[in-house]
Amino acid sequence: MGVASHDTYLHRESVIHRWSPRLKLVSLLVLMFAFATVRQPILIPWMLGLAAGLYLLSGLPLAFLGQRLSYPGLFILALVVLLPLTVGDTVLGQWGWLTLRQEGLEATLLIVGRFLSILTLGFILLGTTPFLTLLQAMRSLGLPTILADMTLLSYRYLFEIAAMLATMQQAMGLRGFGQGRQRWLRVNSQALQQLAMLAGNLLIRSYEQSERVYKAMRLRGYGYGVKRPKPSPADQPSPLSWGLAGGVVAAAVGLVVAEGLLRP
């Protein structure tokens, strides 16, 4: 797991950026679930087209998507790479011991198509909405206070703790950790013990920091039931936001209906 070191929000002047966060979150989630229902290969281009259209509207650069897709893309590739060669009876082509099968190829295209479309929507959501705004939107949609506070605090300290681990690992490396001769397919119990202590130290330092954080939060009034301000009329979604939400939800319903009609 790699820990990103910055917010993935990219500021642009697009309609998707101006879209009310609450409506954007709900509409894009509905569309993601509609994508997950797709089983007919004929709907793959529609699904990809919708995701690409929204991405274009968002004004995010293609490099942003390429950069973000590379890691999960490799993972999905590793999962589906054997399907076209092993699944199904209808042979499309044969090269020596390699046989390309239609059913496996269709399954692969469906999985990859759904994956790309859903992930693109996720990156649109994150790339056009600052993380804290997204969290506020979730809070206003009923996310429990404990979950919202935990998410906020974890996010606040995530990168600090990641930097702490990097420093500790560097110190271990400088003291010779991992330099010894290692035997193949064997877990070195001493190395395991040292790594367990590394993780333990990280947890203890975080715990101690959390005690200081809690005291500071109490001094600032945390836990005394301070009322959240009511949303002002300026926070109400604009007609453009409602229009976008209506369009996206209609597309989602259209996909689900088409899937139902096309299913044999």
Place this chain on the structure above:
Amino acid sequence: MHIPDGILPAQVCAAGYAITGLATWYSLRQINRRPDPTAEIPKASLLTAAFFVASSIYIPVPPASVHLILNGLLGVMLGYFAFPAILIGLFFQALVIGHGGITTLGVNAAMMGIPAMLAYHIFQSRNTLGKVLTEPTRTGLFAFLGGTLGLGIAALIFLALIIFNIPAELDAGAERAAILALSIAHVPLALIEGLFTAMLVLFVRRVKPELLEG
């Protein structure tokens, strides 16, 4: 061991969200019953971030390396906060690095969070079931069981979900063989996770025992 978007049908994703909703509600209810739940939020939050970061530690198994899931350890140390912590960790992973998925967030959270809660109960039972054992054997053994079973059960759920939801054309014999092979491959990983959990818990017990009181 995250199920990405696009693999599972929408019905399974929705069922995952329903189970996660229920498990989150149950966890929050248990948390709210404590004398001062807000006092524990900063601790649980920073430990959530620390667990998320610690899962990037690789254990060298030459010529490769394995990375830990730590869901069992989360259960052992965070108790009822483990499920929300896992949900938040997976949410970060899905949004920030695209690992896992948004439609599969519910399934992934249930897959890792429910075994974590089980690990918590296994570890807590050291004071009843493990009465005959002396310290620190008792703590080490129950931490090992929590870590091993936490990952083991999550791996079984993961494999079953993947195998049963990938192509209908795959014959039953191949399915069974794949489940068996992949399950066997996960046994050493579960044991490494259990050992790591036991070592870490024993270290924390010596240095900061109050961390194990949750």
